[in-house]
Amino acid sequence: MKIRLTFAALAFATLAGPSFAATEGPSTVKITGEVIDTWCYFSGVMGGPDAVVGSAHHTCAVWCAAGGIPVGVLADDGTVYMVMKLEGAAPLADGDALLEIQSDRITANGVHYLRDGINYLIVEEVVDNEGIVNLTHEDFGVVPPFTFPKSVREP
Amino acid sequence: MMRIQLSALAAAVILSTTAYAGSFSEGSNAKEWGLFGEETATFSGKVVDILCELSGDCADNCGDGTRQLGIVRAADNVLVPVLKNRQSSFNGAVADLLPYCNKMVDVDGLLVGDEEQTAAKLYMVQFIRETGAAEWSKTTLWTKKWNADNPEKKAIKGPWFRKDDRVVRQIEKDGYLGLGKEADEKFIAEWYN
Structure with missing residues (x-):
């Protein structure tokens, strides 16, 4: 019997294949962190993670949010929450509602889901906004370097 | 002895299927970008409204461009967030995925993400077609839509x-x-x- 059960388990594992599959949540959370551009942060397309946050990367984060790239909240423990909805939001994929808070350090109450290794956040209320406090331009300049158009750099 | 052999066999099969599910590079024609943890990846799956998939809060036509979209991969049922299309000017992927809302598609692109930063990789879609279609489309709809708007x-x-x-x-x-x-x-x- 034990052998048959083992074979059954083995057959199931083989057919089902590996899968995170299950969604954890919803759970209510209070998250404090910086609003970031997830593509540049995860892909490294503009450089390392320290350079694609804060004031150095603010304009790029605005461009990406306007371009419909998902916005995230980088929490103090390093976890990134992909924001799927923002309180009173206009269309998320157009990014309008999110432009205003790009690079800001916020505290938000919301609903958290974890699926297949990715954290998702529905922001129900931004309870505090400290503005931009991560002054990365002091170390990195601006990322990307063409952030300021030539007409502004060389008036 | 029999139990030991079976356990070893089970472990080997599970490990081999894990390796299979983690690699979707075979047959990919995606352009490499040199990104963190980059892997070319082509797979099939269903285009979904992520919010709907997670919470049951659904909208007509996947939100008509107002919501972030992803792909539930057929091979392993993993929800893959799609962050980018193939364009290089800060463009997301919603415009390119929306025509396939709740449909099965084949996609080709890049899985990205360093394991120190994320437990699962995220996707840039470069080519897409409805499953069964012959021709691939390049994912360039974002700027076309912006120009039209x-x-x-x-x-x-x-x-x-x-x-x-x-x-x-x-x-x-x-x-x-x-x-x-x-x-x-x-x-x-x-x-x-």
């Missing part, structure tokens, strides 16, 4: 992100650093002069 901008020189009304308003208000115009002026004086 903003015909008055055609006469203005420069890429979309220099003339988009939302972006222009935001930079006008808070500056390029987001810290106000004085901070911008000080930065320009220190870095460019």
